[in-house]
Amino acid sequence: MFKLKVCIVGDIETGKTALIRRYIYDKFDTVANSLGGSTFYDKTTEFDGNKIVVQLWDGSGKKGPKSLPIMFQDTSAVIIVYDITQRDSFENLEYWINSVEKYSGSFCGIYLVGTKLDCQEKREVMAEEGEKFAAEYGIPFFETSSFDGSYVKELIHNICSHVFFVIYNT
Numbered sequence: 385m386f387k388l389k390v391c392i393v394g395d396i397e398t399g400k401t402a403l404i405r406r407y408i409y410d411k412f413d414t415v416a417n418s419l420g421g422s423t424f425y426d427k428t429t430e431f432d433g434n435k436i437v438v439q440l441w442d443g444s445g446k447k448g449p450k451s452l453p454i455m456f457q458d459t460s461a462v463i464i465v466y467d468i469t470q471r472d473s474f475e476n477l478e479y480w481i482n483s484v485e486k487y488s489g490s491f492c493g494i495y496l497v498g499t500k501l502d503c504q505e506k507r508e509v510m511a512e513e514g515e516k517f518a519a520e521y522g523i524p525f526f527e528t529s530s531f532d533g534s535y536v537k538e539l540i541h542n543i544c545s546h547v548f549f550v551i552y553n554t
């Protein structure tokens with residue numbers, strides 16, 4: 385069966401684990417952080433009539449870049465997240481982009497995601513800023529909410545289509 389490996393990285397508390405658990409279990413829950421070691425979650429799904437395993441790797445915001453080369457092995461895509469209610473996490477995007485470019489293979493799509501879309505009243509980063517940043521790097525951009533599930537499936541679906549497109553056309 386085809387396996388689609390996707391790594392999620394970004395600053396601490398930006399909602400990486402919540403995003404993964406929303407996609408995998410379709411619910412919003414916060415679990416205690418894993419004690420070191422990369423955690424991954426599998427979900428079997430169907431895409432374009434093909435059964436595939438979507439494997440989401442949960443990067444810890446605390447970990448230094450040391451763990452990234454291992455985590456990025458054979459990954460099809462990396463999602464870099466920031467929290468729309470935490471300006472700092474947006475300011476740190478460059479660091480994450482550089483790490484991904486340094487440690488991931490060339491055949492690896494990068495996606496930018498602003499999390500916590502449901503927290504409009506606490507928003508510190510406008511959607512246009514995210515769009516502009518993503519456009520500069522030529523990468524797709526989404527805003528999602530793991531709380532109500534907005535755009536989470538769309539994000540993963542978009543990654544699936546992109547990866548399949550690349551596979552069919554190379």
Ligand SMILES: Nc1nc2c(ncn2[C@@H]2O[C@H](COP(=O)(O)OP(=O)(O)OP(=O)(O)O)[C@@H](O)[C@H]2O)c(=O)[nH]1
Binds near residue numbers: 397401402444528
């Ligand atoms: N309202 C709202 N809260 C969210 C959302 N996503 C995450 N949170 C909250 O933000 C906090 C951090 O979420 P996590 O998923 O643990 O963040 P993380 O990026 O995995 O954090 P680290 O593993 O410590 O780097 C928790 O209190 C979550 O409940 C969201 O979409 N909406």
Ligand SMILES: [Mg+2]
Binds near residue numbers: 401444
């Ligand atoms: Mg986490």
